[in-house]
Amino acid sequence: MNGARTKQNITAQDVARKAGVSRAVVSRALSNNGSISPDTRARVLQVAEELGYQVNFLAQGLNRRRSHLIGVIVSHISDPFRSSLLDGLLREIQRHGFQALVTEIHNEQELAETLRNFTQFRVSGVIVTSGKPPEALVNQCVQQQIPVVGINRQPDIPGVDYVCSDNVAGAVLAAEQLVKGGCRRFGWLNNNNSTWAGRMRGEAFILALQQRGVDTLQDLVMLIATEEGYEGGFQAAVQKTEGIQGIFCANAQLACGFLDGMRQRGKNAPDDFQLIGFDNTPQTAQYSYQLTTLHQDVSEISRQALAHLLARTRNPAHPSQISWVNVSLIHRRTSPSTQ
Amino acid sequence: MNGARTKQNITAQDVARKAGVSRAVVSRALSNNGSISPDTRARVLQVAEELGYQVNFLAQGLNRRRSHLIGVIVSHISDPFRSSLLDGLLREIQRHGFQALVTEIHNEQELAETLRNFTQFRVSGVIVTSGKPPEALVNQCVQQQIPVVGINRQPDIPGVDYVCSDNVAGAVLAAEQLVKGGCRRFGWLNNNNSTWAGRMRGEAFILALQQRGVDTLQDLVMLIATEEGYEGGFQAAVQKTEGIQGIFCANAQLACGFLDGMRQRGKNAPDDFQLIGFDNTPQTAQYSYQLTTLHQDVSEISRQALAHLLARTRNPAHPSQISWVNVSLIHRRTSPSTQ
């Protein structure tokens, strides 16, 4: 109908015209970048407001060679711990004024494609919470000054920062608790294709037991879940768990599944065995589980991740950093009180 | 060191030069848009491959006035149903070659800001799974030809498409099951500040009971959870549940919490009462719960959502559509078998 009102989008040009200045000034007013008199600035902002002007992020990013996007790579989003972590990351990303580009991957090839996609959007950073990115691709990011941070990943790529929960400390706490709880025979439950964090927990658990005088060859049973998550734990309970008094699980889902598997066979914790999991997902706190578990501080992990991202943005040549985030033992019903 | 190799990014210009064609031809080769001879096309693609050329999505989007981004608005990501839904949506979004811009909101104001942000990125579509977007903002999207689809939201904004689980059918199935199970006194558990979907389930449940001859004034107790999720359900169990034989819960978290709350008081399903939840989250299937529940087909919901988005992209003037997605009763242990 009416030409002017039908205009698709208000541009900086429009604002400039109405404020009686040049486009450059509008840009300065909005980005407080480059000098501008307070008066003009105020006037421009006023006009921008009136017109409902919104910066076109695509144009801005094209110019600045960087969008205000942060790419996040996840997998198994519906897993309780994974979704908590994503929750924490999104909070932190948004708190810093970025927008999250979230991609769920199902295999390593998708990871590679995703990483490429992210660079095509000129993201300001990449957070990897799953999979092992090919070093070549990561190097491309590094070269393009795109900071990459891995969460709970093996810290093995130069130029990448990592933040990991302190798995060793967690495993030690678990071993300590079980030994104090009077256990003599132990079990360690993990997936057959475990994550690096899971393996680390296992190795540290074994070592911690040995240091407490346990003959792990004799008195430690390695239980292996062939399926992911709860199901894997549930099925693992049919294995030779006879005589095991204290069990440590690589994650919360395995632990809940295992507990239920044992219950189905008429055994329960803490009467028949003691059980400690990792992750402290909401479910572990529920009345029907009340699992003793190691708490991963998702908020702190997220905070560290963003901190690394920002630090590396400022100084891309910074040497790789790795932060270990504290874990704590949440004592609940599946292990006896030791005092 | 060496000028050429240090080049920040390979552009279409570089490919054009090396292939001995113009930039336009490169564009055509990659977008199969506009005519080009098979030979040149092949040659250009070859060169692009060699050079490792990647389209700059920011520039592309700026030109096309549309990025290949889809904005998704979520909340409470760590809630099991919400994360399953997000999982489904991401799958579908990626399957169609888009990237997801995910924002978690914590109040209606953030929703508004997010919507504005999305438009600044020239998203190809917006999916709202939480909150009630201000009509004015949505209209701006519509005007800018950005399709908006709401999931499990009250379908009340013109120009927006909706996809909802068939809450009424679900409530009817629940009522039917409980009545067949021999219940005479009923309960309905919902949050005090419930979602539209929750309220709809409640109303339909009441109606369905009445149609089956239940005097709902006399024999239906309205239980109200003052907290969200599991905790809310757990605490609701301390209310006057005496004499209630069949309870229907607005969602899975409430149901699990309620079941646990009752267990703590020494009552269990299905012996002391029957219980049906909504959502069929993984947790409801676990050994310790085995909750009878109404399954929401997250994959189908996601498929429909994307279908609406694409349809409206083709024809923005299309009248608002609303799809009701089937729900099904998953019969487990908290209600007796009726045959």
Place this chain on the structure above:
DNA sequence: CTGTTAGCGCTTTCAA
């Protein structure tokens, strides 16, 4: 079929 040209909307020197 291919090249030229004119933008998309913003930022950023460089002069004035």
Place this chain on the structure above:
DNA sequence: TTGAAAGCGCTAACAG
């Protein structure tokens, strides 16, 4: 402090 002008990298209309 402000404006003019030159891009950022890509697309699309228009000639040829």
